[in-house]
């Protein structure tokens with residue numbers, strides 16, 4: 001329930017992401033328990049300063065859960081980050097290029113399944129279509145008109 005299968009928008013690799021973005025009731029209860037425990041250990045009693053420790057534990061759990069969710073969104077194969085892509089697509093393109101170059105140099109990547117990168121295939125098709133169109137244009141210019 002906390003993890004969900006998704007496909008990378010760039011390389012179509014299947015992976016799991018965390019769906020939980022913020023801390024819930026169980027995290028609050030655990031933080032409260034830890035604050036009481038800390039208060040009993042440090043002050044030997046339930047002290048009002050326990051609330052400061054409780055706030056610290058709540059912030060820590062929120063930061064941890066949010067960072068875990070955010071890091072799970074980034075593809076481990078190609079480095080594509082969908083949230084950053086909405087804000088700055090060029091930065092994501094550079095990061096993906098770096099990740100793919102790093103992957104090329106890594107000998108372990110030869111054992112992994114090949115990535116389905118859409119841009120290379122698209123560029124080849126565009127070139128083939130434009131070349132074919134140019135050839136057909138020149139042929140139509142130099143071929144004798146059919147009667």
Ligand SMILES: [Zn+2]
Pocket residue numbers: 008009010011012013075076077078079080
């Ligand atoms: Zn990917």
